[in-house]
Structure formats: C-alpha cells, structure tokens
Amino acid sequence: AGGGAQLAPTSQVAMAAILDDNTERLSHKEVEQRRREKAKLYFDELRALLPCGADSKFDKNTILQNTIAMIKQLQAELDFFREAKMGAKRPLTQPSSTDYRQSFDVTRQPLCFCGLDGCVWESNSSFCSLMGYSKQEISGLSLLNSTAPCDSDASSQHWQRLISSGMCNCTFYCHVIRKDSQQLLVNMDLNLIHKKNQPYCFLVATNPTS
Known part of the structure; x- marks a missing residue:
C-alpha cells in the first residue's frame, strides 16, 4: 500500500522465467550469428585460395566442389613428385609412371591431353580410333576446329569459361568431325588441370552417344 501494487510471488517467478527465456533466445541468436560469420570467413578464405581468386561469385557448394578437386589434384602431383624422388627405391607394388602411361593407353575410355588452345598433346588408342587418326596424325589436332560448325561457338565458350x-x-x-568427315555426337568431359595454381592443360574424355 502507498508504494504501488506489488507482483505476487507467482507473477514474479513467471516474469523472471520470461526474462530468462528472452535472454536465452538472444544468446542462441548471437551464437548462431557468430557461427555464420565464422563460416563466411572460412568460405572467403577458401575462395581466395582457389585459382578463380577472391573476386569469384561462386556459391558455397561450388567452392567446396572446386576445393575437393584441387586437393585431389595436389595429392596426385605430390604422389608424382614422391615417386620421382624415390626413383629406384620405389617398392615393386607401387605403380610407376610407366604403369600409369600404359593404363592411360589401354583403357577403353577415349582420353587425350590438350593444351589450353585445345590442341592435342597426347591421346590414347581409344581416342585415336574414335577420331579415325593415327597417334602421329592426331598430335597437334585442334579439337575446337574438329567440332562441327553447328556446335563450334557453344563448345568454344565451354572451353574458355572453364x-x-x-x-x-x-x-x-x-x-x-572424324578424319573421314563423319560427324559423331559425343558427351565431352573437360577437366582443367592446374600447375602451380595456374591453368595448365585439359584432360578430355569423350563418350560417343551411339
């Protein structure tokens, strides 16, 4: 009385619970905000490490996809240098560069390595057979010039965009376009290989659709 109405003990407990609940919600919100900010920093750091650089607009899934691909490529390069360093000490059970080259040539998947200009550096027997050229003839062949005119512009854009x-x-x-001028519809799989974080060459896999 005289000092204004006072809350009943039950009301005071309820008010305290509400305040505690609001404080807890605010705390969770702050934690979630900080988690997102930290995740963004990590993704920005990953983006900056990729060959595309920090100015790219890739979404998070694309950043992760390219990061995984880069790690696999770096691991392959590391294995190659380890093999070269080991030399004659390499265990017999470990594949050599000759083994990889033979596997590249005997696989039934048409494969070739191309420069950034689309000219063939090296190809396996399946790719030569697909295109109708011998290995000597196909060396230096431009895959861009060997694309049918109806697909030439779109194909070139894919190469350059990559x-x-x-x-x-x-x-x-x-x-x-084969050597005999026959046109084949293929599913072309371009894989850009980097060296010292710079585009180096393409590994091209071609799969005829029929």
Missing part, C-alpha cells in the same frame, strides 16, 4: 572461371570441370554434348 579457364576464366576457375572451375575444374564441365560436361557438354557436341558433334566432332
């Missing part, structure tokens, strides 16, 4: 975007691979359909 180099400029920093992505590691893309797949598209196009018609390629």
Whole structure:
C-alpha cells in the first residue's frame, strides 16, 4: 500500500522465467550469428585460395566442389613428385609412371591431353580410333576446329569459361568431325588441370552417344 501494487510471488517467478527465456533466445541468436560469420570467413578464405581468386561469385557448394578437386589434384602431383624422388627405391607394388602411361593407353575410355588452345598433346588408342587418326596424325589436332560448325561457338565458350572461371570441370554434348568427315555426337568431359595454381592443360574424355 502507498508504494504501488506489488507482483505476487507467482507473477514474479513467471516474469523472471520470461526474462530468462528472452535472454536465452538472444544468446542462441548471437551464437548462431557468430557461427555464420565464422563460416563466411572460412568460405572467403577458401575462395581466395582457389585459382578463380577472391573476386569469384561462386556459391558455397561450388567452392567446396572446386576445393575437393584441387586437393585431389595436389595429392596426385605430390604422389608424382614422391615417386620421382624415390626413383629406384620405389617398392615393386607401387605403380610407376610407366604403369600409369600404359593404363592411360589401354583403357577403353577415349582420353587425350590438350593444351589450353585445345590442341592435342597426347591421346590414347581409344581416342585415336574414335577420331579415325593415327597417334602421329592426331598430335597437334585442334579439337575446337574438329567440332562441327553447328556446335563450334557453344563448345568454344565451354572451353574458355572453364579457364576464366576457375572451375575444374564441365560436361557438354557436341558433334566432332572424324578424319573421314563423319560427324559423331559425343558427351565431352573437360577437366582443367592446374600447375602451380595456374591453368595448365585439359584432360578430355569423350563418350560417343551411339
């Protein structure tokens, strides 16, 4: 009385519970905000480490995809240098570069290595058979010039976009022209290989659709 109405003990307990609940919600919100800020910093750091650089606009899934591809590529390069360093000390059970080269040539998957200009550096027997050339003839062949005119512009854009975007691979359909002028529809799988964080060459896999 005289000092204003006072809350009953039960009301005071309820008010305290509400305040505690609001404080807890605020705390969870702050924690979640800090977690997102920290995750963003990590993704920004990953983006900056990729060949595409910090200015790229890749979403998080694309950043993770390209990061995994880069790690696999770096691991392959590390294995190669380890093998070269071991030399004659390499265990017999460990594949050599000769083993990899033989596997590349005998696989039924048409494969070739190309420079950034799309000219063939090296190809396996399956790729030569697909295109109708011998290994001597196909060396230096431009895959861009061997693409049918109806698909030439779109195909060239895929090649250039892969180099400029920093992505590691893309797949598209196009018609390629064999030595005998026959056109084949293939599913072309381009894989951009980096060396010292710079685009170096392409590993191209071609799969005929029929």
